[in-house]
Amino acid sequence: MSQIRSLFATRLYRAALSEHAPAIDADEMAASCYSIAEDDEAGQDWCEQNGYPGYTSYASLTDLPWRFPIFGDLVKSLDVHVAAFAEDLEFDLGDRSLVLEDIWINILPEGGTHSSHIHPHSVISGTTYVAMPDGASALKLEDPRLPMMMAAPTRRKDCREELRPFIYETPKVGDVLLWESWLRHEVPMNMSEEERISVSFNYKWD
Numbered sequence: 001m002s003q004i005r006s007l008f009a010t011r012l013y014r015a016a017l018s019e020h021a022p023a024i025d026a027d028e029m030a031a032s033c034y035s036i037a038e039d040d041e042a043g044q045d046w047c048e049q050n051g052y053p054g055y056t057s058y059a060s061l062t063d064l065p066w067r068f069p070i071f072g073d074l075v076k077s078l079d080v081h082v083a084a085f086a087e088d089l090e091f092d093l094g095d096r097s098l099v100l101e102d103i104w105i106n107i108l109p110e111g112g113t114h115s116s117h118i119h120p121h122s123v124i125s126g127t128t129y130v131a132m133p134d135g136a137s138a139l140k141l142e143d144p145r146l147p148m149m150m151a152a153p154t155r156r157k158d159c160r161e162e163l164r165p166f167i168y169e170t171p172k173v174g175d176v177l178l179w180e181s182w183l184r185h186e187v188p189m190n191m192s193e194e195e196r197i198s199v200s201f202n203y204k205w206d
Contacts, residue, residue, distance in 0.1 A: 006162055010144065012169065013085040013178035017128050020080035022073040026173050029130045032068045033105045033197055036061070053112030054195065058104040065103070074128070074199065075100055078176065082124055082203050085178045091123075096205055098123055103201040108137070110194070114187035116142065122202035126178035129171045130199060135192035138170040139177060142184040 017024055036057060037043070043060035046052070050059075057064065065072040078100070086098055101122055108114070119125040127139070143149075143165045155163055171177055179185070181202060190196050 009162075010183060011085075011089060011180070012141065012167075013081070013088070013126075013176075014169070014171070015081060015084075015176055017074075017077055017081075017174050017176045020077045022076060024070065024074055024077065024128075024174075026130055028070055029074070029199070030197055032070050033107060033130060033199070036064070036067065036105060037107055054109045055107040056104060058102075058106075058200075061104070062102060064105070071103065071199075075103065078126070078128070078201060081176055081178060082126075085124060089180070093205065098203040099206045101202040101204040103199060106196075106198045106200060108187065108190045108196040108198075110190055110192060112196075113137075113189045116140075116184055116186040118184050119181040119202050121204070122181035123205050124178055124203040125181040125183075125201065126176060127171075127198045127200045128176040129173055129197075131195060131197035132171060132173050133192040133194035133196065135190070136194075136196040137188045137190045138168040140186045140188055141167045141169060141179065142186075144183060 037055040040055075040057055040060055043055060043057050046059040047055055061067070065075050082098055086093065091098075106114070106127075146165055149165070155165065161167065169177060187196075
C-alpha cells in the first residue's frame with residue numbers, strides 16, 4: 001500500500017502579542033516609533049545613503065528597550081513567545097538559552113518594499129505589527145527548497161499550503177510572527193497610502 005508523508009517541515013509561529021503579559025498598547029508603540037524615528041539622525045542618514053524607503057533603526061540604534069520602557073515590556077513578552085516556539089521546534093538548547101540579539105523599528109511608506117533576505121548568525125527572527133492599514137504588505141515567505149526546483153513544473157494555484165513556493169502571511173496589529181532565521185522572506189510593495197509600522201528582532205543561542 002502506497003504511503004506519502006510530508007518531510008522537513010518549515011514552522012511559522014503566529015500569535016497575538018497579548019497572549020503573554022505585559023500588554024502592549026499599539027498607539028503608544030506607534031507614537032514611540034515615530035518619536036525615535038524623528039530623533040534618530042544617524043538612522044535617517046543611513047536610510048538616505050542606502051536607498052532604504054521610509055525609516056529603519058536597524059543600522060543606528062541598539063538600545064531601544066533602554067530608551068523607551070514600552071520596548072522593555074515588548075521584549076519581556078517576546079521572550080515568552082520565542083520560548084514557546086523553541087519548544088515547538090524541539091530545540092535541545094543544553095545549558096544555554098535563546099536571548100534577544102537585536103530589535104529595530106521599520107516604518108514603510110506607500111510604495112516602499114524590503115527585498116528578499118535572511119538573518120544570518122541568528123536562530124529565531126520575527127516581527128510584531130504596530131500599524132497595518134488597509135493595503136499594507138503581507139509578509140512573503142519563500143520555500144527554502146526553491147533554488148533546487150529549477151526543472152520542476154509550477155504548482156497548481158489551489159495546491160496545498162505546504163506545497164506552495166511562496167506563502168503570504170497577512171498579520172494584524174498586535175500579532176507576532178516568528179520563524180527560523182534561515183527562512184528567506186520579504187515585504188512586497190506597500191500599496192496603502194498610510195505607513196506600515198513594525199518592530200523586528202533576532203534571537204541568538206547564548
